[in-house]
Amino acid sequence: MSALKVAFRYAYAPVMVIGMNAAAFFVVAKGHHYGWLGAVLLAALALAFLAERISPVHDEWNHSHGDEKANAVHALVYEMSSLNGVMLLPLIAWLTPWAGIWPHDWPLIIQVVLAIVVADLAFTLVHYWSHIYPVLWRLHAVHHGVPRMYGFNGLVRHPLHQTLDMVVGTLPLALAGMPVDVALMLGFAVSIQLIVQHSNVEYELGPFRNVMSIGRIHHLHHVNWGKEGDCNFGLFTTLWDRMLGTFHPEPPRPIKANDLGVDDVPDFPKSYWEQLMFPFVYTPGVGLKNPGSQKSVPASPAPDTMHPAE
Numbered sequence: 001m002s003a004l005k006v007a008f009r010y011a012y013a014p015v016m017v018i019g020m021n022a023a024a025f026f027v028v029a030k031g032h033h034y035g036w037l038g039a040v041l042l043a044a045l046a047l048a049f050l051a052e053r054i055s056p057v058h059d060e061w062n063h064s065h066g067d068e069k070a071n072a073v074h075a076l077v078y079e080m081s082s083l084n085g086v087m088l089l090p091l092i093a094w095l096t097p098w099a100g101i102w103p104h105d106w107p108l109i110i111q112v113v114l115a116i117v118v119a120d121l122a123f124t125l126v127h128y129w130s131h132i133y134p135v136l137w138r139l140h141a142v143h144h145g146v147p148r149m150y151g152f153n154g155l156v157r158h159p160l161h162q163t164l165d166m167v168v169g170t171l172p173l174a175l176a177g178m179p180v181d182v183a184l185m186l187g188f189a190v191s192i193q194l195i196v197q198h199s200n201v202e203y204e205l206g207p208f209r210n211v212m213s214i215g216r217i218h219h220l221h222h223v224n225w226g227k228e229g230d231c232n233f234g235l236f237t238t239l240w241d242r243m244l245g246t247f248h249p250e251p252p253r254p255i256k257a258n259d260l261g262v263d264d265v266p267d268f269p270k271s272y273w274e275q276l277m278f279p280f281v282y283t284p285g286v287g288l289k290n291p292g293s294q295k296s297v298p299a300s301p302a303p304d305t306m307h308p309a310e
Helices: 003-029 035-054 068-087 089-095 108-130 134-144 151-155 159-169 171-175 180-198 216-221 239-244 272-281
Strands: 287-289
Touching: 003 035, 003 108, 003 180, 035 151, 035 180, 068 089, 068 151, 068 159, 068 180, 068 272, 089 171, 089 180, 108 134, 108 159, 108 171, 108 180, 108 239, 134 159, 134 272, 151 180, 159 171, 171 180
Parallel strands: none
Antiparallel strands: none
16 A cells, blocks of 8 residues: 555544634634635645545546536536535524523533534434425435435535525524625535545544544445444534434445445436436335436335335
């Protein structure tokens, strides 16, 4: 193994999770223009793409699957929606008839950690519910339709499902009085986590292997093996999965490059607009009617999954 590959294998996660978030904290804490957060995020994406070439989990995941354009649009929509959510905070504060209970006098770093812990619980629950209830699975399946794991795929979300995440995950924090600076750093931390969580990078986590909800733990969540992928719902940590009883540290068998996707939709739509329409033409456990051709796409027999068919 080359020295460069070893360096990326051991340094990738710390640099992304600690280094990039530290850079964002510096930008906000020192009062610099918020536009620098975009520059740090672009640097994180560039590092992820570089690491995927140097230390990939599967070489096949680095090859085009005809998904680049749709994923780029998803990423842009995701980040713009997150920014719009932050911009709504002053309006929410103005509309609420109470002062809020947010601990504004705490150190900024502690406020950010508090926001991450609360949001992690909310995101985990929404994720868990999205694998149980068909109406939510229709939306969430857009994310699971990705045929490979790489940096952009963490930002693939149906806008309606992202809205649900924001309402459940961040609206309570906003109503509690979370300030804009904390909200920006929370949103940035979520984006970095999604990039790392879905990166095609073979990296080592050492003693944090079963603590952080990234790497192979999240790869197992994306397999198209029926109910075997209904686990590891956490975004930041495995804490809430352990409490839900849904934490699985190891796959029952090696995960191959073609083991991802939605099992009853083997030919998942590739274009962004088809993916926007997907929840309205898809029946869990049955398959979908192609929004372009209006021809039924036959599905494989539905296994006993956590997300039941309607």
